[in-house]
Every structure is written in structure tokens, then in C-alpha cells.
Amino acid sequence: MPTKTHDGLVFGIYPGGVAGDDTGHLAAGPPDDPARIATALDLLQGRPDRPFLVRAYTAFDDTTRPGGPHATATPAAAEQYAVRGRRLDLVAQYRSAAGNVDGYCAFLRELVDQYGGITDTLQVTEEPNVTTIPTLDGFYPRVNEAIARGVSAAKARARELGHAHLRVGFNTTPLFGPAASFVADLTDHGKADFTGDLDYVGLDFFPDVFRPVAPAGLAAATEGLLHHHRDAVLAPAGLAHLPLHITEHGWPTGPDRPEHRQADVVETVVRTVAAHAEELRIGVYTHFALRDADSADPGLFHQFGLTADDYTPKPAFGVMRALVAELSAPA
Numbered sequence: 001m002p003t004k005t006h007d008g009l010v011f012g013i014y015p016g017g018v019a020g021d022d023t024g025h026l027a028a029g030p031p032d033d034p035a036r037i038a039t040a041l042d043l044l045q046g047r048p049d050r051p052f053l054v055r056a057y058t059a060f061d062d063t064t065r066p067g068g069p070h071a072t073a074t075p076a077a078a079e080q081y082a083v084r085g086r087r088l089d090l091v092a093q094y095r096s097a098a099g100n101v102d103g104y105c106a107f108l109r110e111l112v113d114q115y116g117g118i119t120d121t122l123q124v125t126e127e128p129n130v131t132t133i134p135t136l137d138g139f140y141p142r143v144n145e146a147i148a149r150g151v152s153a154a155k156a157r158a159r160e161l162g163h164a165h166l167r168v169g170f171n172t173t174p175l176f177g178p179a180a181s182f183v184a185d186l187t188d189h190g191k192a193d194f195t196g197d198l199d200y201v202g203l204d205f206f207p208d209v210f211r212p213v214a215p216a217g218l219a220a221a222t223e224g225l226l227h228h229h230r231d232a233v234l235a236p237a238g239l240a241h242l243p244l245h246i247t248e249h250g251w252p253t254g255p256d257r258p259e260h261r262q263a264d265v266v267e268t269v270v271r272t273v274a275a276h277a278e279e280l281r282i283g284v285y286t287h288f289a290l291r292d293a294d295s296a297d298p299g300l301f302h303q304f305g306l307t308a309d310d311y312t313p314k315p316a317f318g319v320m321r322a323l324v325a326e327l328s329a330p331a
Contacts, residue, residue, distance in 0.1 A: 008329035009274055012053025012089050012286035013320075014248070015041060016075035017309060019293035019301055029294030029302075029309045032075050036311040040290055041081060044321050048084035049331040052324075053120060055247075055286050059093035060107040062100060068110040079118060085331075087120040089247075089286060094125045094150070095134075099141035105153035112157040112166065121167045121284070122158075123247065124150040127204060129172045129182045148190030155197040171202025171247045174225055175233050184237040200283065201239055202247030203229055208265060209251055209300070218265065222272040230280050245284035246273060250304040253292075253314065257303075263315040266306075267323065274327045287320060 015037045017029060045052040056078030058070055072078040072090075082088050092111055094104050108124065116122075125147050131138040137146075147170050158166040175182050187195050205225060207213055213221045226244075234240050251257075251265040266287075273285050292305035306317040 009277055009282070009327055010051045010053060010284045010329050011044075011324045011327075012055055012284060013041070013044060013290050013306075014055040014057075014286065014288050015081065015290040016056070017289075017291055017293050018074040019289065019304065029292065029296065033311065034075075034077075034080060037075065037290065038081060038083075040307065040311060040317075041086065042084065044290075044317075044324055045084065045086060046321070046325050046328075047331075050085065050324070050328050051331065052086045052328075053089040053284065053286060054078060054081045054086050055089040055091065055288075057091045057093060057126070058111070059095050060100075060104045061095040062098050064103065064107060066103065066106055066110075069114055070107065070111060079115065082118040088115060088118055089121045089123070089284075090115055090119045091123045091126050092150075092154075094128075094137045094140060094143060094146045096140055096142075096146075101142050101146050101149055104146050105149050108150050108154040109157040112154055112161065112163065116158060116161055116163040116166055119166060121169065121200070121245070122154055123202060124154060124168060124170045127171065127173055129175060129179065144186050144189050147186060148194040151190070152193050152197045155199075167199035169198060169200035169202055169242075169245065171204055171245070172233075173204050174229065176228075180232050181236070183233050183239065187237045187239065195238060198239070198242060200243045200245050201234060202245040204248035204288075205246070206249060206251070207269060215261075215264065215268075218268045219272045222269050223276060226273070226276060226280055226282070241281075243281050243283040245286070246282065247284075247286050248288040249285065250288040251316075252300055252303045254300065254303045255298050259314045259316070263319045266316045267319050270320075270323050270327070274323075 056072040058072045125137040127136045128138045128143045130136040154168045289304045291307045292303045292309040294302045295309040
């Protein structure tokens with residue numbers, strides 16, 4: 001199960017090419033190549049009996065038609081990658097300008113109907129604490145209500161269908177200062193039903209990407225951030241008992257961002273996460289991303305891939321493959 005923490009991590013990766021920047025613009029270079037994605041996933045997973053998650057995104061907005069089916073937005077047809085023992089880590093974004101929480105809850109139930117058999121983790125909303133970017137869910141009205149009611153709606157449907165394997169959670173970016181109360185405010189809003197139905201809390205974090213960190217201090221900075229999130233964010237919300245999932249982490253190449261540095265960052269952060277997995281109840285590490293969105297674009301948000309946009313491996317790809325083999329939870 002992806003929430004186990006005492007005998008290794010469950011690894012995962014986002015394999016699509018589309019990526020958003022800090023303005024809400026979605027950038028994508030060459031289209032995804034499903035055959036090359038499958039080959040790269042096979043190499044990273046290593047063995048078909050090794051737990052491995054494939055992160056995929058879909059979204060509810062005011063044009064979403066009830067009843068489904070609901071295709072994944074990126075990567076397209078994500079279910080094709082849930083083979084060889086791989087399972088989906090499905091993100092259900094909430095982008096209703098009308099604040100249609102009832103519609104979103106119905107959407108989540110339909111996702112469980114459609115994907116529940118091949119999904120291990122269902123994330124309700126994406127980065128709901130971020131309020132300024134239209135591609136992220138905090139931009140939309142009633143997002144806290146969408147999380148609180150959505151988690152319970154998805155969990156109830158999973159129980160009805162006998163999907164005991166399906167874990168339901170939500171995520172945030174790192175939270176500091178007054179923003180650290182976001183999760184506590186959310187649990188207060190959701191009350192007992194929400195906290196009882198919640199299986200994990202996710203964290204998207206990118207050390208040394210948006211705020212520079214000296215190479216010698218990266219491990220300590222990573223450890224400190226993880227401790228802060230559990231002690232100052234989850235504990236005051238009454239969620240210290242829940243597993244923490246690293247739902248996105250990566251480091252982009254590009255001008256003044258050499259490929260060898262990406263490989264070093266990946267190794268340092270993943271080993272730090274693994275070293276503290278038992279202490280901090282970290283069950284999952286998901287990398288963002290398999291391939292660059294656009295290797296020709298020098299912008300910060302376009303070259304997060306372990307490979308170039310033509311799937312040529314960077315050094316970090318081999319590093320990640322070795323880390324998965326060494327640090328993964330057993331079958």
C-alpha cells in the first residue's frame with residue numbers, strides 16, 4: 001500500500017509533457033509519445049512487481065458534463081500506463097468559477113467509478129492554498145468546501161465499490177507564517193467526517209528552484225522543510241497521524257542550471273526523504289516530471305524532465321532509476 005513508511009518508499013512520476021508556469025500559462029513542446037513513455041516507465045520501475053505510481057491530472061470546471069466518462073487531461077489516456085503493476089495517482093482539479101461544489105463531488109464519485117480499480121491515490125484539488133494562478137485550485141471560490149466535501153464523497157463511493165486500496169487526500173505547497181494555518185482552517189471547516197475520511201496529505205515542494213539553496217545545505221534545508229510541514233502544519237490541524245506524500249518534486253535544467261546539478265539535487269532530496277520516511281511517516285515520493293515540456297524553451301518551468309522532450313535521458317534519469325531500485329518498498 002502506498003501509505004507504508006517503514007520499509008521503503010513508493011515511487012511515482014508524472015509522465016506528461018504539459019506544464020504550467022507561474023502566470024497560469026500552459027506550455028507544451030512536442031506531443032507525448034505513449035510508446036516512449038511506456039518504455040521509460042518500465043526502466044524506472046525496474047520490475048513489474050515493484051509498486052510504482054503514474055501521476056495524472058483531470059479537472060472539473062463549469063463546462064464538465066455530468067455522467068462521464070472523464071478523460072485525463074495530461075497525460076492523455078493515463079489508464080494505458082497502469083500496467084505491469086503500475087497504478088494511477090490521479091489528481092482531480094477543481095476549477096469552477098461558479099463555485100459548483102455539488103457538481104465537483106459528483107465528478108469525484110464518477111472518477112472513482114471510472115478509475116477506482118486502477119488508482120491507488122486520488123488527490124482532491126491541486127495546490128488549493130495558491131490563490132493567484134488560474135491553473136491552480138485556490139483561485140476558485142469555495143475551494144475549502146470542495147476539499148472537505150470532496151474527500152468524503154470520493155471515500156464514500158470507494159467504500160460502496162469495495163475499493164479498500166484507494167487512498168484519498170489533498171495537497172499544498174510549503175506553508176509558512178500566517179499561511180501555515182491553511183490546513184488547520186481546512187480541518188476546522190470539514191470537521192470529523194472530513195478528517196476521518198482523509199488518508200494522506202500531499203506536499204508539492206521544489207527546494208533550490210524558487211529560492212536558491214547552496215549545494216552543501218540542500219539536505220538540511222529539505223529535512224527542515226519536511227519537519228516544519230509535519231510539526232507546524234499537520235500537527236496543529238490534528239493530522240500528525242496521517243502519512244505525508246511528496247506529490248511533486250523536481251529541479252529544472254536550462255541556462256545556468258546544468259544537467260549534472262539536476263542529478264545531484266534529485267539524489268540529495270530523494271535520499272533525504274528516504275532517510276526520514278519512517279520518522280516523518282512519508283509513504284510516497286512522486287517526481288515532476290519524466291520529460292521536459294519544451295526543451296527549446298529556456299524558461300524555468302519548461303525543463304523539469306528527467307529526459308529531454310524527445311525522451312533522451314539526462315543524467316538524472318539514471319540516478320532516479322537507481323534510487324527506485326534501492327529505496328522502493330517491496331511488492
